[in-house]
Amino acid sequence: xxxxxxxxxxxxxxxxxxxxxxxxxxxxxxxxxxxxxxxxxxxxxxxxxxxxxxxxxxxxxxxxxxxxxxxxxxxxxxxxxxxxxxxxxxxxxxxxxxxxxxxxxxxxxxxxxxxxxxxxxxxxxxxxxxxx
Amino acid sequence: xxxxxxxxxxxxxxxxxxxxxxxxxxxxxxxxxxxxxxxxxxxxxxxxxxxxxxxxxxxxxxxxxxxxxxxxxxxxxxxxxxxxxxxxxxxxxxxxxxxxxxxxxxxxxxxxxxxxxxxxxxxxxxxxxxxx
Amino acid sequence: xxxxxxxxxxxxxxxxxxxxxxxxxxxxxxxxxxxxxxxxxxxxxxxxxxxxxxxxxxxxxxxxxxxxxxxxxxxxxxxxxxxxxxxxxxxxxxxxxxxxxxxxxxxxxxxxxxxxxxxxxxxxxxxxxxxx
Amino acid sequence: xxxxxxxxxxxxxxxxxxxxxxxxxxxxxxxxxxxxxxxxxxxxxxxxxxxxxxxxxxxxxxxxxxxxxxxxxxxxxxxxxxxxxxxxxxxxxxxxxxxxxxxxxxxxxxxxxxxxxxxxxxxxxxxxxxxx
Amino acid sequence: xxxxxxxxxxxxxxxxxxxxxxxxxxxxxxxxxxxxxxxxxxxxxxxxxxxxxxxxxxxxxxxxxxxxxxxxxxxxxxxxxxxxxxxxxxxxxxxxxxxxxxxxxxxxxxxxxxxxxxxxxxxxxxxxxxxx
Amino acid sequence: xxxxxxxxxxxxxxxxxxxxxxxxxxxxxxxxxxxxxxxxxxxxxxxxxxxxxxxxxxxxxxxxxxxxxxxxxxxxxxxxxxxxxxxxxxxxxxxxxxxxxxxxxxxxxxxxxxxxxxxxxxxxxxxxxxxx
Numbered sequence: 087x088x089x090x091x092x093x094x095x096x097x098x099x100x101x102x103x104x105x106x107x108x109x110x111x112x113x114x115x116x117x118x119x120x121x122x123x124x125x126x127x128x129x130x131x132x133x134x135x136x137x138x139x140x141x142x143x144x145x146x147x148x149x150x151x152x153x154x155x156x157x158x159x160x161x162x163x164x165x166x167x168x169x170x171x172x173x174x175x176x177x178x179x180x181x182x183x184x185x186x187x188x189x190x191x192x193x194x195x196x197x198x199x200x201x202x203x204x205x206x207x208x209x210x211x212x213x214x215x216x217x218x
Numbered sequence: 219x220x221x222x223x224x225x226x227x228x229x230x231x232x233x234x235x236x237x238x239x240x241x242x243x244x245x246x247x248x249x250x251x252x253x254x255x256x257x258x259x260x261x262x263x264x265x266x267x268x269x270x271x272x273x274x275x276x277x278x279x280x281x282x283x284x285x286x287x288x289x290x291x292x293x294x295x296x297x298x299x300x301x302x303x304x305x306x307x308x309x310x311x312x313x314x315x316x317x318x319x320x321x322x323x324x325x326x327x328x329x330x331x332x333x334x335x336x337x338x339x340x341x342x343x344x345x346x347x348x349x350x
Numbered sequence: 351x352x353x354x355x356x357x358x359x360x361x362x363x364x365x366x367x368x369x370x371x372x373x374x375x376x377x378x379x380x381x382x383x384x385x386x387x388x389x390x391x392x393x394x395x396x397x398x399x400x401x402x403x404x405x406x407x408x409x410x411x412x413x414x415x416x417x418x419x420x421x422x423x424x425x426x427x428x429x430x431x432x433x434x435x436x437x438x439x440x441x442x443x444x445x446x447x448x449x450x451x452x453x454x455x456x457x458x459x460x461x462x463x464x465x466x467x468x469x470x471x472x473x474x475x476x477x478x479x480x481x482x
Numbered sequence: 483x484x485x486x487x488x489x490x491x492x493x494x495x496x497x498x499x500x501x502x503x504x505x506x507x508x509x510x511x512x513x514x515x516x517x518x519x520x521x522x523x524x525x526x527x528x529x530x531x532x533x534x535x536x537x538x539x540x541x542x543x544x545x546x547x548x549x550x551x552x553x554x555x556x557x558x559x560x561x562x563x564x565x566x567x568x569x570x571x572x573x574x575x576x577x578x579x580x581x582x583x584x585x586x587x588x589x590x591x592x593x594x595x596x597x598x599x600x601x602x603x604x605x606x607x608x609x610x611x612x613x614x
Numbered sequence: 615x616x617x618x619x620x621x622x623x624x625x626x627x628x629x630x631x632x633x634x635x636x637x638x639x640x641x642x643x644x645x646x647x648x649x650x651x652x653x654x655x656x657x658x659x660x661x662x663x664x665x666x667x668x669x670x671x672x673x674x675x676x677x678x679x680x681x682x683x684x685x686x687x688x689x690x691x692x693x694x695x696x697x698x699x700x701x702x703x704x705x706x707x708x709x710x711x712x713x714x715x716x717x718x719x720x721x722x723x724x725x726x727x728x729x730x731x732x733x734x735x736x737x738x739x740x741x742x743x744x745x746x
Numbered sequence: 747x748x749x750x751x752x753x754x755x756x757x758x759x760x761x762x763x764x765x766x767x768x769x770x771x772x773x774x775x776x777x778x779x780x781x782x783x784x785x786x787x788x789x790x791x792x793x794x795x796x797x798x799x800x801x802x803x804x805x806x807x808x809x810x811x812x813x814x815x816x817x818x819x820x821x822x823x824x825x826x827x828x829x830x831x832x833x834x835x836x837x838x839x840x841x842x843x844x845x846x847x848x849x850x851x852x853x854x855x856x857x858x859x860x861x862x863x864x865x866x867x868x869x870x871x872x873x874x875x876x877x878x
Contacts, residue, residue, distance in 0.1 A: 584656025
């Protein structure tokens, strides 16, 4: 179905297996999702994306659940089916309720609407919003 | 600069003034931003958008700061200059630090990147992500 | 300001002048907009785009004003500043009132909102919408 | 298939049934589409979106068919599968012919093309397009 | 499945058959893809798009493979399933290896990421990037 | 002008200076662009993005000029003003001629057009484009 073959652990190179192992250990799961099996076709991208996801999605000034909900809002905005399914599942696993999902999508869809009203009317930015 | 004239309170109809008054009262400010002065060219849209913003951005299952940060992430994704400036200012007013803004944009830009990797490889959605 | 120099009629090649002449004759104006002066840097694109615009925007099953309003809705959706200004001006020249512009943007922004609700909830297409 | 369960009338709360009843009465149909069954997971959004659709898509300075065609053009621009199917069906129900659909998509796709030429060359907006 | 019927050669008008014949002759194939069968519902668009594709994708200052890879990068950015599949196949037919596809998507996804960082921080354009 | 202050070398932390130094050494320049001065507000993002840009844009299966042209095509598609200016300048520094830029934008804008025709008609993917 995808434009590349999904690479299973059994068929993966040592380089790819090392990343798959780190994903499974970090997430405490016994297999990796199709996204990683597809990226395995380009090991450098697989490693770089996993390292970035691990660092960016970790607890910081924002907690992991808030980060997952921002991910869902952006993925819905871009119409990415895969990321919408996977990050909605990820946010639920971190505690997102149906009510919270409803609010994430209400805010994201409102933003998409007002973004176009601001762009359609070409509203000039208020001076107080600009930093001196 | 905008494609429509910005309607000032002094020149506004009673219908528009009623919305401007509610915005100023609700937000405890003594003037409205350019966005509302532009929407005032179509009173029905001005009223509808304000009522929706007031309801959707209010405290709920998500707190107002989280909602503003989702708004910033979506506005940056769509490249809306006006909304990025206004909602970044709004999120700061609600307590967003520079570190938090850095994480909002790190997550939003990572999502924009992986959305394209998933779409470029056309990764099939894992069965466990679909609800029965 | 642009990433290419704008080519003025006086400095244009015969090939470019021929297109500029057709634009001015067809539109009954005595100069061409910056868009065409920029495309003049790649004559094949200048000619192809002008021929397409002339054919697609001509009266057909839809009248030219409806076509210009669709152009405004798409340009606002994509956040294209230049096209939003130029096609809003074009629609007004063909009779679009402020009330009509208000409705064009109300519909376009509502569509941008519901597009994200449908994509965020991944709503399955109803069978009756698919053609046998 | 969707990330939420579709809520059927038989399983809906009184609050949701009231909106479903109004949709069926207003549209003279005996069931609601999947979009509304998905939004029913967040009743406040279901009510708000339905009220907005009912008001914005009603006859005004633009007739309902023109509004539906603008909706199709925006949905195709955003790549929203659900909205493209549902609003193409809605426009046909209001009288859109295959020739008209062909022109809607010819204009929308041309706008998507010239939006990128204007953005790629960063064409400066002509002074006459800006309002004093 | 599509919102229009796919028009097969046997059912096509002489006008449509002439374009189908040119596509098959130019590409040395004995049938046309679904994209062209769908466009055949609006013959003027079918002819215009085919003439444009034939001219723009031909060898020029850039070779056809580079053009196909740019097409893949844009289609993945827009999330167009059909164009991603068809142009990835087209690029492979012209010599794109899996390693090259991996780099095309690594660059395209990085660009999508930095586009949002630049838009989220609203970074001012450096003077040296603007032409005098 | 930006939503954050641009951090100059003189005011930068040792962590930020280390990245600025590597950018200047790698690119053989004596200052860094505004993009990096803005990212310096979030050092982790500054370092991560620079390391990724350095790795992804390096010579590989694709040469750096082709990569820069893909970057321009994606940035124009997303309407990112900053990235369009900076990567068009970067591509020119690597040898892109005006004719090549013209072809990059002709291909990118054509892709944006056909992406919407495929999405608007919801064209089903041809079986031969899918991998078994």
